[in-house]
Amino acid sequence: MYSGMTPKALEWKIKIKKFVNDELIPWEVHAEKNEGELPKDIEKKHREIAISFGLPGMGITKESGGLGLTMFEQMIIWEQLGRVTNALCWCFSEAQDWMEENFNDYQKEHYLQPLLKGIKKECYAITEKGAGSDVEGSIETTAEKKGDQYIINGEKWYVTSANLADFFFLQAKIKSGPNKDKNALFIIDKNVEGIELIDTPKFSHTYAHHHSIYRFNNVSVAEKNIIGNEGMGMDFTHSWFRHERLGIAARCCGAAERLIDEVTEFAKERVSFGDKIANYQAIQFMLADSVNELASTRLMLYEICKAHDAKQDVKILHGKCSMIKLMASEMANRVADRSVQIFGGRGYMRDNVAERYYRELRVDRIWEGTSEIHRIIIANSLYKRGLQSLIE
Ligand SMILES: Cc1cc2nc3c(=O)[nH]c(=O)nc-3n(C[C@H](O)[C@H](O)[C@H](O)COP(=O)(O)OP(=O)(O)OC[C@H]3O[C@@H](n4cnc5c(N)ncnc54)[C@H](O)[C@@H]3O)c2cc1C
Structure with a gap:
């Protein structure tokens, strides 16, 4: 559906999807039943694979030891990583571009490089x-x-x-x-x-x-x-916020995709009153709304990433990061709620993917700025810079 997809981004999507499907998803229920913990050898394996892919430095330039990926490519990766529950995708630390730009030599040697190598977190x-x-x-x-x-x-x-x-x-x-x-x-x-x-x-x-x-x-x-210097703290924190807000939006899209996939399979199998529940309009409407909301949110995410890569004015980008963080987190919560409903009693069991996402996605409307705060940022941006700056 998205006309701006590139061969490189698609390659990353396929690679990370396989990692998530083959290595991470099979451990979700174990994590759920064990306080989020995995056996040490499995945790080590996940970390080693992520590091071998270069994920700790996906947004860092090649000169500094990173992959030099665009924001669009990075978010294609985070979207796939969002398809796993229990934060199993947090198996590596991520260095961000503002660190490369602002760390002094000491900080680069003692913190940035170890982050990139997966030695420090x-x-x-x-x-x-x-x-x-x-x-x-x-x-x-x-x-x-x-x-x-x-x-x-x-x-x-x-x-x-x-x-x-x-x-x-x-x-x-x-x-x-x-x-x-x-x-x-x-x-x-x-x-x-x-x-x-x-x-x-x-x-x-x-x-x-x-x-x-x-x-x-x-x-x-x-x-x-x-x-940097005294007085610059909030500038770096805003850079961190923008990156994290895009990351949350990407993971929310990945979560919604996984939920729609799994619940659709279930609806096609589950029989009630002599027919597959997929054939009942009440179920179809919930699935259709979820598909539509995911498709539109994802397009918005990709366009905002492209605006980032085109080095749009940072103040406008700040407003756009709020727009997509708000949009994606609210969308994914609605998709999770509908998915629990379609799964019925199974959707309330902890070994069900919808139950876990239903709890996990809730915080995406709170951390890195609550939904209310993002609405305030968007409104302020609208007043200061005008509607066209936000929708073009
Ligand atoms: C699991 C989890 C992990 C976190 N991780 C980190 C972390 O790693 N590092 C870190 O620094 N922080 C972290 N946070 C903190 C998180 O970013 C804050 O919880 C969040 O920013 C909201 O702050 P608060 O909880 O104090 O809510 P409050 O600011 O007390 O807000 C309470 C309510 O009032 C609303 N509200 C506040 N002001 C306004 C307003 N002007 N207009 C309308 N409504 C308003 C809010 O939207 C919210 O609904 C984490 C939080 C959680 C729950």
């Missing part, structure tokens, strides 16, 4: 108890310059994958000096003194990646570990 700590949606205005974690060190104090909530990570990206406010109250982004090794694990709450999904709460008590960070 990152996590991103911005949210706090009182700073969620209003993250920029309400952050209370401070960074105080003392000699060639920054002293970090504060508490970070829901730090995804921190249990498996080697270092944090941490957003803090500068405590004093000419840049007082400005934002800054730091890289902090997880093993340094003063980092305290406060709690590991349980969430709706069953992932080996936790979303824990950490306190930073007088944690000393070398000056060379600030990314």
Whole structure:
């Protein structure tokens, strides 16, 4: 349906689809029944395959050791990876283009290159108890310059994958000096003194990646570990947000595709009142709505990726990333809800793909900005830059 598909992107799609179907999907139910965990040798195998494909550096230039893929090609990959539940596709860490552009030499050697090789893993700590949606205005974690060190104090909530990570990206406010109250982004090794694990709450999904709460008590960070300069923190975080929002949208499309595929097969087999349920219009309408919503969302995703690759103005892209994150996450949740309904009682069982997605996709309407916040971003972009900038 999409006229802009390229042979290279199609090649990636086929390759990743096979990886997901052959290696990852067969382990979903095991993960669901074991707190998200896989046998160590299987986890290692998945990581090794992902690294052998070069996935940790898909958006990093070839000169820096990455694959140099376009955003469109990257999202074709993430779309396929979204076809597996239980976060089994998070079997590798991903370096992003803004890291390559903004890390200093020390950071490139000690963090970017190990990320690309799959030796180190990152996590991103911005949210706090009182700073969620209003993250920029309400952050209370401070960074105080003392000699060639920054002293970090504060508490970070829901730090995804921190249990498996080697270092944090941490957003803090500068405590004093000419840049007082400005934002800054730091890289902090997880093993340094003063980092305290406060709690590991349980969430709706069953992932080996936790979303824990950490306190930073007088944690000393070398000056060379600030990314860019004081005051630039939010710029990098916005770059991270844009990338993650596209990734979420792509995975939501992949999830919807898997759900429609599986539930259609079921509807064609399941007999009720002497006929296949696929022959009842009530079922057909739910499937048709899901197909239509997926098809239109995917086209929008691909076009926004192409706008990214064409280096459209970053402020317009920011609004477009909100548009597709909102659109895809809401779409995938509706598809999951309908799929549970079509599966009937089976759709409420944890070994059913629809049941797992029904729980897992819910957070896509919350993290990386709630649906309400994305509507606000879109409306603000509409007021400032006009309708044509968003729909062309
Ligand atoms: C499983 C999980 C993993 C996460 N991982 C990470 C992570 O790795 N790193 C990280 O830093 N954060 C992470 N987060 C945090 C996540 O990004 C926030 O939860 C999210 O941004 C919302 O913030 P909040 O939970 O504080 O909600 P709040 O900001 O308290 O919002 C509560 C409600 O009010 C609404 N609301 C708020 N302001 C407005 C407004 N102006 N107009 C209309 N409605 C409004 C919201 O939409 C929401 O419905 C994670 C969260 C979860 C649940």
